[in-house]
Amino acid sequence: MRTAAPVARWTVEQVLALAPDDASRKAGSKLGSAGPWSGGGCDGSGAVWGQCKGSGSKPYVTVIDITGPAYKCSCPSRKFPCKHALGLLLVWASGESALPAGEVPDWAGEWLADRRRRSVEQAEKRAGTDGAPSAGPADPEAARRRAERRAERITGGAKELEERLADLLRGGLAAADQPGYGLWEETAARMVDAQAPGLAARVRELGSIPSSGPGWPARLLEECALLHLLDSAWLGIDRLPEPLAATVRTRVGLTAPAESPPVRDRWLVLAQYDTPDGKIVARRIWLYGRETGRTALLLSFGAAGRSPGLALPVGVTIDAEITPHPGSGRLRAELGRQFGVPSPTGTPPPGGTAAEAIGGYGDALREDPWLDAWPVTLRDVMPVPSGDGWQLVDAAGDAALPVAPAALSRPGLWKLVALSGGSPVTVFGECGHRGFEPFAAWSTGSDDDPGSDDDSGAGGGTGAGAGGGTGAGGGTEGEVGADFGDGAEAGDGTAAAAGTRGVAAAAARSDTGSGRAGAASGIVPLI
C-alpha cells in the first residue's frame, strides 16, 4: 500500500528548468493551468497523471514519475520532456485542485509499474556487476589489443601535435592572428582521426583565442603551454603515478568507466544547465552530498534537437548512489540507483570564504593542472559592481573574487544582485583562473525574505581554513593574475590577516552555520 501523504510539490522554476528549450518552456506554460486537463491526479508515490485536450479528437495521455523524474506521453513530440509533461507538472506544482490525490488509474499504472520494476532490475544488475568485472567485453584479449592500437594512434597524434606547436612557437604566435590561418581546424581534424577527442577540443579552443580581445597572446601562450604539458604527460604516462595518469587519460579523451564503489548520500541538486558542444548538447548537473560533503558532476549528452535524458530539478534532494569516474579530482560521476521520492528542499552547503575558494582551486590543480575551475560554495558574500564587471566580496573580510566574464551577460547575475540587495548571500559556483561563475544562490534570511533584519553575516569571519588556501599546488609565489585586477598588495594583507584570525573566525562560523541549518532556504538558480 502506498503512503497517502502527498509528495511535496516542486516549484514552478524547478519545473521550468526541466524544459529542453525555450519553445518547450513556452508551450508547456500554456498548458500549465487546469483548463485543458481532465481525469488527472497524483499519489503519494510520486506519480502524476492527466489527459490533455489537444487539437485532435483523442486527448493525449501523460504520466509522470516524480522519482527519476520520468515521463510518458502519447503525443508524437520528440522533445523530452514534452510540453504536455511540462504543463502537467506546472499544474501539479501550482497546487491546483485539478490534480486530486487518488488511486493510479489503469492507463497510467501499467507504465509506472513497468518503469519501477525495470529500474529495480537495472539497479540489481549493476549491484551484481560491481563485485565481478566479468560483465566486461567477451574477449578480454581482443579488447586489450584494441586499447593498445588506440593508445598508439593517440601517441602518434600527440607527437604530431607537439611538432605543430613547436613550429608555431618557432615562427611566432603573431602568425596565428593572420587571416586565413588554418592550423587549428586542420589540426583538430587530425586529432579526431587520432581518436583523441580531448586534444581535438583543446586545439579548437586555441582557434578562438586570437579574436578574444586584448591580451590574447598571453592567453594563447598559456593554452599552448598547457596543451604541450598534456602531450608530454601522455607521451610519458608510464612514469606518472596512477591518479595523475588517470587524469591525463581523461583529458586526452579516453573515458574511463565509472567502476569505483558507489557513494550513497542525500544529494542536493545545485545546478543544471546545457551547453552546446558541436552537434550535441552537453548537460551538467551539480550535486552536493549532504553527508559526505562531496560535490559531484553528472554529465549527459543529447543528440541534435533532443535534450539530454537526465533532468533533475534544482533545489530538490535525492537519496541516491553515484559512481565517480577516476581522474580529474573524481568530480564527474554517474547517477545510480535512487531511493524513495526526492525531497523538494535542502539547505545550502556550509560554504567558505573567497580565499578558501580560490585556495581550493589551487589545491585541485595539484591533481589536474588542466583544470579551469573548481566547484565551491561561498558563504556570506555580496555582489559588488567593479569597473565594467562585478565582484563577489566577502561580507566580513577584505577579499573579493571577480565574476567570470562568461557570467556577466547572463540574467542570473541580476537575480543574484536582487537577491542580495547589498546584504550577504550564499552562492554556489565554479571558481577558477577566469574568476567566479555563479550557478545558484540562497538568500541569507529565510526563504525570499531579504528584508529581514538578519545580520548573521556580520559576525562571520574571513579566516582561511586550515592550510591557508593560497599558494598550494605547484605554486610557490602567489602571483595575482591580470584577471584578478589590482589585488596584488591586498593579497599579502589578506593572507597575513587570515592567519591571525583563522581560529576565532572558524569557531564563529560553525556557530552561525548550525544555527541556520534548520531554516528552510530557497535556492535560486542563476544559470
Next chain:
Amino acid sequence: MPRTITPAPWEELVTTALLGTDRRPTAGDGGAAGLLDAAALHTVRRRAGLRPAAPAARPEPAPVDRRPPLPPAARRRLAQLLADRSASAGSVGRRGTAPDLTELIPQWLATANQQGFRAPAALLPALLDAARARTDLRPQALTFAGPRGLWLAGLNPEWKFALRGSSGGSSLPGPTEPEAVTRLWEEGLFAERVALLGAVRAHDPVAALALLATTWTTERAEDRLMFLDSLRTGLSSVDEPFLEQALSDRSRNVRSTAAELLSALPESALAGRMASRALSCVSPDLTGDEASVAVEAPHECDAAMERDGVVAAPPSGRGERSWWLGQLVEATPLATWPARFGGRSAREIVGLPVADGWAEELHAAWCRATVRQRDPEWARALLGAPSLPPSNGPGTASLAERSKLLGILPSAERAGWVADFIAAHGLSEAFQLLGVCPTPWAGPLGRAVVDALDIARDAGSYPWSFSGVMGLAERCLNPAEADRLEVLTTTPDEPEDASPGANGYWSEAFQRLVSTLRLRAAMDSELTPAV
C-alpha cells in the same frame, strides 16, 4: 617536467612566443619546447597561487522593505506569469483554449499592491524587464517592486526608466522645510520640480502658486505648459487669478490651456464672459408654435475673444462661424442654459429641435462642455436612452465622445447603461464603451455581454469577429460567472446557415474564457489572506 628550467619572467616568455624562437632565441637552448615547458610551469604556478582581489567599494544596501512576503502559491503564480511573458515574446499564433497569462499580469499586480505584498527579490529582474517592455505595466510594477526594485534599477542602465518618475529615489522635502523646498524648486530636475509642485499644492494651494510665480516668467514655454497642466489636479477658484494672468502669456498653447482650465471653473470671470457671448448666439425661438432653439453664430472673433482662448482660424474644411460658436458654447457653464430656456431641465433642452441645421454643432459643443465640467445630469441627457440607435440619439453618434460622457456617470449607472445598450444593439459597437466600465463587470453587464456572445454564435458568425470583446471579457468578467458559462463550452450541432467550423472555434473561445476566469479566481484567492 624532468628538465631543469631557469625561470624567465612571464612577459619575456610572451614576447619571445609572439616573435618566435627563430627570431628571438631563448636564454636556455630549449628552443620552442623549452619555451613551452617554461610557459606551462608559469601558467600552472600562477593559477595555483591566485589570491583574492581587493574588494571594490560596496554600494549602499537596498532600503528595508517592510511589506510582508507573498504567500507561496502567489509567488509561484507570479513566476509563471513572468516566465510566460518572456517565453511568448515575439510569437503570434492561434490562441487555443489556454488563458493568455500575459494579459493577466496587470490584474495580478493591482491585487498584490492592494494587499500590500513585497515582491520576491529573485523575481525583480523579470518584473523590471516586463515593465521595461510594457509602459502600461510600469506604475503598478514599480510600486510592487518597491525600494529594492528601485535600488536594483539604479545598478543596471537597462532599467533607467524606473528612476525617471521617481525623482531619483530621493524623497521630496516636506512643508516644514521651506528652504529645502525653495532649493529643490530652483535647482531640481524638471520631473522633481513637477513632483514638488504637486506635493506642495496638495498641502497648500496658495503656497504652490506662490512658488510657481517666483520663476514663472523665466521658465521655458514648454515647461510653463507642463506646470500649468499640472494645476488640473485639485483645480479651484484659488487658481483663478493666476490663470487669468496666464491668458496674456507669450505662448499660445499656454494661453489656451489657461482658458480651458478657467472655463472648467463655472464661477470664474472667463466663464462669465464666455456665457454672455454664448447667450447672444443661442436663444429660445419664440416664432413658431413649438419651442425650439434658434442659433445665430458669431460674425467675428474679436481680440477679447482671442484673449479668452478662442482660436480664430478654423481647421480646414470648417466654417469659421460654426468654429467660433463651438468654442463659445464649450466654455460656457452648463448652468447657464436652464435659465435661458425657461427653467427646462438638461434633458428637455437637449430634446428641443434646433433651427437651421445647427443641432449637430450645438450638441457636440454641449458634449465637450459636459466632459470638461463633469456634469452627470447633462451627460445623461446627451447620452439619451441606451435603447435608441446611436445615429438617432440626442447628443453625438461618436463612440469616443459617448465613452467620455459615460465616464462622468457613477460607475453602477455606467455599467447599467452599457448593459442596456448591448442588449439593444449587440456587441459590434460596444468595445469602446465596455472599456470605460468598472471591473469586474457588474452582474447585469456581464450577463448582457455573455448573452450577446451567445446570440452571435447562434447567428453563425466566427468568434474572431468578436475577439476584442472576448479579450475584454476574459479580463473583466466577474470570475464568479465561470460556472454559469460552462454550458457554452460544449459544441452543439451546427445550424445550416452557420459558417463552417464556427461552432468548434466558439467552443474553444468559451473554454478559454472559462479557464481564464477560473485562473483569475485562483489568482485572487492566492493573494487574499484567509479571513
